[in-house]
Amino acid sequence: MAVTADLQGHPPGSIFRGKPRWGERIIEKIIFFNGMVAILVLLGVFIILLREGIPALIETPFFEFLFGTTWYPVSEPPTFGILPFFVATMWVTLISTVLAVPIGVGAAVFLAEVAPRRVADAVKPIVELLSGFPSVVMGFIGLVLLSPWVQNSLNLNTGLTGLTAGIMLAMMSLPIIVSVSEDALRAVPDEYRQAAYGLGSTKWEVIWHVCVPSALSGISAAVMLGVGRAIGETMTVLMVAGGALALPELPTEPMTPMTAAIASGIGNAVQGGLQYHALFAIGLILFVLTLVVNLIAARILTAQKRKFARE
Amino acid sequence: MNIADLVNEKNTGLPPKNAPVDGKLRLEQVNLYYGSFRAVKDLSLDIDTCSITAIIGPSGCGKSSMLRLFNRMNDLIASARVEGLVEFDGVDIYQAGVDVVELRKRVGMVFQKPNPFPMSIYDNVAFGPRRHGIRNKRALDEIVEKSLVQAALWDEVKDKLDQSGLSISGGQQQRLCIARVLAVEPEVILMDEPCSALDPIATLKIEDLMRTLTSTYTIVIVTHNMQQAARVSDMTAFLMVDDDRSGTLVEYGATSEIFTNPKNQKTEDYITGRFG
Numbered sequence: 001m002a003v004t005a006d007l008q009g010h011p012p013g014s015i016f017r018g019k020p021r022w023g024e025r026i027i028e029k030i031i032f033f034n035g036m037v038a039i040l041v042l043l044g045v046f047i048i049l050l051r052e053g054i055p056a057l058i059e060t061p062f063f064e065f066l067f068g069t070t071w072y073p074v075s076e077p078p079t080f081g082i083l084p085f086f087v088a089t090m091w092v093t094l095i096s097t098v099l100a101v102p103i104g105v106g107a108a109v110f111l112a113e114v115a116p117r118r119v120a121d122a123v124k125p126i127v128e129l130l131s132g133f134p135s136v137v138m139g140f141i142g143l144v145l146l147s148p149w150v151q152n153s154l155n156l157n158t159g160l161t162g163l164t165a166g167i168m169l170a171m172m173s174l175p176i177i178v179s180v181s182e183d184a185l186r187a188v189p190d191e192y193r194q195a196a197y198g199l200g201s202t203k204w205e206v207i208w209h210v211c212v213p214s215a216l217s218g219i220s221a222a223v224m225l226g227v228g229r230a231i232g233e234t235m236t237v238l239m240v241a242g243g244a245l246a247l248p249e250l251p252t253e254p255m256t257p258m259t260a261a262i263a264s265g266i267g268n269a270v271q272g273g274l275q276y277h278a279l280f281a282i283g284l285i286l287f288v289l290t291l292v293v294n295l296i297a298a299r300i301l302t303a304q305k306r307k308f309a310r311e
Numbered sequence: 312m313n314i315a316d317l318v319n320e321k322n323t324g325l326p327p328k329n330a331p332v333d334g335k336l337r338l339e340q341v342n343l344y345y346g347s348f349r350a351v352k353d354l355s356l357d358i359d360t361c362s363i364t365a366i367i368g369p370s371g372c373g374k375s376s377m378l379r380l381f382n383r384m385n386d387l388i389a390s391a392r393v394e395g396l397v398e399f400d401g402v403d404i405y406q407a408g409v410d411v412v413e414l415r416k417r418v419g420m421v422f423q424k425p426n427p428f429p430m431s432i433y434d435n436v437a438f439g440p441r442r443h444g445i446r447n448k449r450a451l452d453e454i455v456e457k458s459l460v461q462a463a464l465w466d467e468v469k470d471k472l473d474q475s476g477l478s479i480s481g482g483q484q485q486r487l488c489i490a491r492v493l494a495v496e497p498e499v500i501l502m503d504e505p506c507s508a509l510d511p512i513a514t515l516k517i518e519d520l521m522r523t524l525t526s527t528y529t530i531v532i533v534t535h536n537m538q539q540a541a542r543v544s545d546m547t548a549f550l551m552v553d554d555d556r557s558g559t560l561v562e563y564g565a566t567s568e569i570f571t572n573p574k575n576q577k578t579e580d581y582i583t584g585r586f587g
Contacts, residue, residue, distance in 0.1 A: 191426035195488070197387060199439040199495055200416030209442065214429050 049287055052280035056080060059274055065281065069247045073265065073275035080278040082285070084247040088162055088255035089289075092237060095166025095251055096173060096230040101223050103170075104177030105212075108219075111178070112185035113207050124182065131175035139239030142168040147240060154252055158242060162251045165241035169233055173226035180225060184218020185211055217301045224297035228290055234259035258282050324408035325417070326400040334398070335360040335499060335529040336381055341395035343376055343385065350376045352557035354395075356548060363521060363530045365540035365566065368550035369581070373558025374533040375423075377550065378501050381531065382418040383411050399499070416443065419497035423504040425484035427476030427491070432468050435476040435487055439495035454494050462490035463520050482513025489520065500524070502532040506539065518543045537582055541570045549578045 010016040057065055060080045068081015107127075111120040146167060147159030154163075188211050196206040212219070242254020243264065256264070262279050269276040336358040343351045351373040358364050366374045376385065383404060385391040397404050404414055416439070427435050436455045445451055455472070459465040464486040468479065476487055485505055492500055502521075506514040514536075521530055521543055534540050540547055547569040549562045562569060562578045573579045 189426070191422060191424060192428055194384070194387070194420075194422060195426045195428065195491075196438070198382065198384065198415055198420035198422070199442065199491065200412050200414075201439075201442050202412055205442050209438070210428060 046287070049280060049284045052277055053284040054277075054281075056274065056277035056281040060278070065278075066285075071245055071261070073269070073278065078274060080274075080281075082258065082261070082278075082282055084245055085256055085258040085261040085282065086285070088241065088248050089231060089257040089259070089286075091162040091248060091251045091255065092166045092169060092241065092257050093227060093230045095163060096169035097223070097227055099167065099170035100173045100177055100226050100230075104174050104222070104226065105181050105219060107174075107178045108181035108185055108222075109207060109212070112182045113203075113211060120182075124179065127175050127178050129175075131172075131179070133172070135172065135233060135235040136239070138168055138172055139236040142236060142240035150252075156252055158254055160240055160242035160254050162241055162248055162253065162255045162257075165237045165255075165257070166230075166251065168236050168240055169230045172233060172236065173229040176229060177222045177226040180222035181215070181219045184215035184222065187218065188214040220300045221297055224293055224300075227293055231286065231290055231293065232259060234263050238263050258286050262286075324402070324406065324410060325404070325413055326402045334358060335362075335400065336531070337396070337398040337401075338377075338380065339396040339398070341380060341393065341397055343373070343380060344390075344392045344394070345388065346390040349555070349557040351380075351550075352553065352555075352559050354380075354558075354560050356560060356563050358529065358531060358546070360529050361525055361527065362545045363525050363532065363543055364546040364548065365544035366531065366533045366548045366550060367535075367537060367540050367581075368558070368561075369552070370535070372550045372552045374550055375503050377558065378503055378531060378533050379420075381499065381501055382415050382420055384415075384420065386411060416495050417497050418499040418501060419492035419495055421485070421488050421492055421500060421502045421505045424508055425481055425488055427484050427487050429475065429477060431473045432476050432479070432487060433472040436490050436494045438491060443495070458490040458494040459487075461493050461524070462486045463516060463523075464490055480513070482509045482516060485509060485513070485517060486520065489517070493524075497528070499529045499531065502530065504533050504535060507535060514539070537570075541566060549573075549575075549581065551577060551581070 010018060060068070065080055065082060066086070067083050068079060069083050070079045070081050071084065072079050111124060115123070142164055143160075147161075147164050149159070150156065150161060150164045150167075151159030192210050192214055193206055196210045201209070237257045238260040241257055241260055243256050243260065244254035245256060246253075248255040262282050265275065265279050269279055334357040338354045338356050341351065341354040342349055354377060366377060368374050379385045380393065380397050381399065381404075385393065393405050399414070399418065402409075428438060430438075433455055436458050437451045440451060440454050445454070456465060456469075459468065464483060467483060468474075468487075471478075476484065479487065485508075489500075489505075506517050509517065518539065521532070524530060525545075532540075532544065544566045546564065547566045548560060549569065550558045551561045553559045562573060562575045564574075568574075569578060570582060573582065
């Protein structure tokens with residue numbers, strides 16, 4: 001270091017600094033830029049959905065669009081009622097959730113609280129690997145293995161039903177539910193378990209009354225992720241849900257969930273045409289649906305945090 | 312039918328409640344192993360009913376391990392193994408047929424770090440009674456109030472029983488943990504350095520509390536704080552690590568004797584602060 005005053009006249013060794021820290025400033029700018037890009041991309045997607053979807057909602061009044069039971073995009077005049085798709089999505093999601101949540105949370109409890117550490121460490125990566133299965137492969141498995149079984153055991157005309165799709169979706173959302181719930185349970189401080197055992201609790205009481213409630217925020221997040229996956233999954237439901245356009249009254253009927261409706265329709269739709277806009281409007285509703293699921297999850301999380309926060 | 316009959320009827324392998332025996336707790340030639348490591352060696356001592364016994368000694372000498380012998384908390388560690396005789400009211404608690412859940416109801420424990428459950432103050436105290444089958448709201452209300460009064464916390468929290476147990480100060484949290492143990496109506500309370508995370512005022516409150524509780528409870532406390540042992544306890548056990556790194560009992564006797572007239576040179580060195 002030069003033993004002279006710097007440009008501003010500060011003596012060497014003083015707490016003043018003549019030049020700004022450029023490195024710091026540049027890094028701050030880069031991080032700010034990255035954050036903005038992520039937000040802008042999301043905003044852009046939403047704006048495109050709105051721009052392409054709104055025309056359909058002007059052409060077909062919103063309530064008619066949402067509650068209409070017929071989808072005849074090429075008849076004259078065309079009708080765009082998405083209720084069958086909406087109900088199909090609900091059926092498939094409901095079945096998937098009802099199956100996957102108890103099994104997934106149960107498996108997570110087993111891995112985190114009951115299984116020896118060695119077993120848990122071996123099983124968890126395998127479970128997580130399952131979430132990486134391409135959905136087209138899961139659809140194929142559903143087509144070849146599950147649907148004949150569903151058809152025969154329930155004595156149906158076809159094995160390609162909402163139920164079949166729901167079961168496949170349950171399998172696909174299991175890994176994420178197991179993995180995230182298990183992490184949440186592992187994060188429960190051991191002091192809680194010790195305290196509960198010290199009060200004369202059985203293992204089951206410790207798990208059910210201490211560990212699961214303490215991990216509830218994480219477990220609800222896991223459930224919401226699973227639900228989100230079931231709502232958004234496309235390829236598998238396109239392959240095994242049956243593709244019928246009628247309003248499904250039972251889960252054992254063939255049906256077309258909203259994602260499948262978009263995927264199967266977009267190839268035939270003329271860009272800028274009415275059907276094209278209607279498909280975007282379905283996308284918009286899907287987006288709102290997943291947004292609602294996420295908002296509910298966030299509400300649960302913050303309510304939970306507020307209740308148990310340290311001060 | 313009284314509680315003692317109920318306990319006997321359930322055949323927990325434990326003695327009837329508050330059986331009239333001289334020694335509440337007794338160790339005879341007890342060795343505790345974690346795997347092949349012997350954590351404590353050849354411990355023998357008697358602990359009287361309604362007394363406060365302090366276990367002191369340098370870090371890592373097996374004080375906590377010794378404390379956890381009495382409610383079988385070491386069972387939670389897969390590699391732990393106990394040799395010798397550990398008696399509660401004259402009954403060997405490591406023999407086959409002993410109901411560990413029942414044992415821990417009667418031998419409660421307060422931990423080093425205040426560890427209230429992430430639930431309301433009320434639910435924390437009601438946790439034990441609820442697990443043991445009390446559902447009646449009024450009965451629970453009574454137990455919660457009584458336990459919090461006993462733990463000298465009632466006046467500070469009576470208006471916020473529905474708030475999180477984690478929202479109160481560290482000293483209050485520790486008294487909440489004591490109330491939580493009292494709600495189960497144990498006979499013995501084991502305390503594992505209950506004041507090490509607390510400031511001096513909170514510490515004094517807990518010590519006062521211990522003195523009032525000793526009329527009905529047998530208390531065993533592990534402490535690093537020798538002034539605390541001297542202030543609060545009737546009997547003191549001094550543990551030290553021997554040559555093969557196992558904790559051994561160096562001296563056990565009346566607290567007044569240990570602190571004024573120790574028989575062992577090592578005890579004297581320790582309490583006068585020459586090491587440890």
